[in-house]
Amino acid sequence: MSTRNGGLVQLTEQPKALEIYARAALGALPVVGKSGIGRSLPKQTLALEGLRVDPDNLAAYARVCGLRFGDTLPITYPFTLVFPTVMKLMVSAEFPFPAIGSVHTDNVIEQLRPISVSEPLDLKVRAENLRRHPKGTQVDLVSEVSVGRELVWRQVSSFLKMHPTGEPKEPKQVHADEVPPPPMRTLRVDQSTISRYAAVSGDRNPIHVSSLGAKAFGFPRTIAHGMWSAAAVLGAVEGRIPDKVTYSIKFGKPIVLPATVNLYADQVPGPAEGAESTGTGWDLALRHPKKGYPHLTATLR
DSSP: OEEEETTEEEESSOOOHHHHHHHHHHHTSOBTTBOSOOSOOOOOEEEEEEEOOOHHHHHHHHHHHTOOOOSBOOTTTHHHHHHHHHHHHHTSTTSSSOSTTOEEEEEEEEESSOOBTTSOEEEEEEEEEEEEETTEEEEEEEEEEEETTEEEEEEEEEEEEEOOOOSOOOOOOOOOOOOOOOOSEEEEEOHHHHHHHHHHHOOOOHHHHOHHHHHHTTOSSOBOOHHHHHHHGGGGSTTOSOSSEEEEEEEOSOOBSSEEEEEEEEEEOOOOTTSOOOOOEEEEEEEOTTTOOEEEEEEEO
16 A cells, blocks of 8 residues: 655555566566657655564574674665565556566665664655666666664665667676685575575565576576675675765676685775774675686775
8 A cells, every 4th residue: 555745655564575576577578569668767756664674584684694683784684675665666667667687787875874673764765867878778776764854774776677779889898717816705605595585585586586587587597686695795894894884886797506606805994194084994796716707896985
């Protein structure tokens, strides 16, 4: 159920996953008289007030991502809270392209302060910045989490729909295979892990949980969620992440299951003494253990 107040659509409950994926599947089917990519975005902002964190779900999320379970939320966990609302917007009739088949290319998370498990959360989600991309059309989904009137967490998720555009293509970068340097640690991920993450996060996209679904989109086998990777890599720096931080993530080649990947975490020195200081940061990466290409690169600042 929902109520509309101008451009703000107030939801009364979290969107249901089964309903969302049913609409996503319908949206992926060709429609007579409709073709191509839309030129406008939904004008509405979807909102949900008073959402409570389920401690059991949070504990399961921490386990599957290799993170600590505590009194505050991991900086990536609110992604799972806003995800159903993001998907509801992406499967709406006004969204310019089908949700199924779009690629999550980048994610920027701003945590303004730690969020307590016990705090009631207000969510808002909107779409903006529809733009051309050398490989197709890209759009940003902006999600905000507030406690009362205080904004505590903000995210910009960029999605790409690949299609011919006629624009000059980006020059293809050719990388000679090099033996990657020794990692800080390795991560092993298999279908069992990703199926558990899908259940916890609500992201049951077929490319992650179905061999047939993965092959339908050109993958040899199922692939790991990008946001599982974004959470799992944080295990290397837990306890050393500032309370106020920006986490910028760029997704590379998918992790085809099962896989072992190299994890890298390099501390970035702070500014020179006497300069305005924001503390040290981290450069993070997950890379193929033999060829060295990135599955994920990220910065914490």
